[in-house]
Amino acid sequence: MLFGAVVRMDLENNREELRRMVASLLRHVERCDRAGIRFLPRSQPSASEEKVAEDLLEGTEGNLFSDYAAAYRAKSLKELRAAIGDCRRCKLWPGRAHLVFGVGNPQAKLMFIGEGPGRDEDLQGEPFVGRAGQLLTDIITKGMGLKREDVYIANVIKCRPPENRNPEPDEVDSCEPFLKKQIELVRPQIIVALGKFAVQTLLRSKAPITRLRGIWHDYHGIKLMPTFHPAYLLRNPGDKKLVWEDIKKVLKGLRAPAA
Numbered sequence: 001m002l003f004g005a006v007v008r009m010d011l012e013n014n015r016e017e018l019r020r021m022v023a024s025l026l027r028h029v030e031r032c033d034r035a036g037i038r039f040l041p042r043s044q045p046s047a048s049e050e051k052v053a054e055d056l057l058e059g060t061e062g063n064l065f066s067d068y069a070a071a072y073r074a075k076s077l078k079e080l081r082a083a084i085g086d087c088r089r090c091k092l093w094p095g096r097a098h099l100v101f102g103v104g105n106p107q108a109k110l111m112f113i114g115e116g117p118g119r120d121e122d123l124q125g126e127p128f129v130g131r132a133g134q135l136l137t138d139i140i141t142k143g144m145g146l147k148r149e150d151v152y153i154a155n156v157i158k159c160r161p162p163e164n165r166n167p168e169p170d171e172v173d174s175c176e177p178f179l180k181k182q183i184e185l186v187r188p189q190i191i192v193a194l195g196k197f198a199v200q201t202l203l204r205s206k207a208p209i210t211r212l213r214g215i216w217h218d219y220h221g222i223k224l225m226p227t228f229h230p231a232y233l234l235r236n237p238g239d240k241k242l243v244w245e246d247i248k249k250v251l252k253g254l255r256a257p258a259a
């Protein structure tokens with residue numbers, strides 16, 4: 001089943017890469033148009049023309065054709081992190097202290113996915129390290145009897161949105177390919193999606209988390225359990241029992257033989 005999921009993801013990656021190449025080419029044409037360039041040079045460009053072209057291709061919108069290709073080709077999390085580099089593919093990059101990639105066991109059976117870095121995560125460069133992170137660590141260690149290093153933890157968005165606002169659709173569109181590749185490389189048996197934003201993004205659903213949580217969903221052949229975000233639990237401790245119900249299902253799922 002996991003093999004089937006990986007093959008499906010590869011096909012999707014190819015389609016996604018083609019779509020992004022076309023989008024990247026269109027952005028490039030638009031930038032050329034804005035810069036007053038209407039024709040491609042027939043002869044070898046001069047040094048000054050090359051400089052203009054370099055300036056056009058650099059910047060917040062990424063490089064032509066190289067936006068995601070290296071990330072899609074990555075064979076390990078280390079290669080993926082290198083491919084992401086000093087990412088400027090969306091408008092969140094200027095506000096970040098750190099790009100928060102992900103942490104944990106690269107072969108984890110269990111992966112937790114949240115929304116995006118908050119202030120503490122941005123400062124420390126690691127997901128779920130603030131108060132909400134401590135609660136997640138308690139769920140993993142005290143609740144599940146695992147170590148934080150046994151699981152893999154990542155977010156949909158790798159850079160902190162200003163004032164912790166929800167990520168915007170163009171930011172998700174720019175960053176989600178990295179998460180998809182992380183999932184493909186870790187190949188977890190189970191994903192726990194934390195909070196409304198991560199759940200709705202991963203499941204492509206607008207249904208409220210109260211309807212989605214507590215039941216198994218399919219994410220490209222991987223079992224996905226939505227539950228409340230630890231930050232929500234800090235504000236609503238009465239709902240901890242619901243999360244514990246979800247986590248018990250996850251523990252049972254982890255004990256079941258992989259399909």
Ligand code: SF4
Pocket residue numbers: 084087088089090091092093099157158159171174175
């Ligand atoms: S949020 Fe993602 S796409 Fe945007 S700059 Fe950060 S790493 Fe790049």
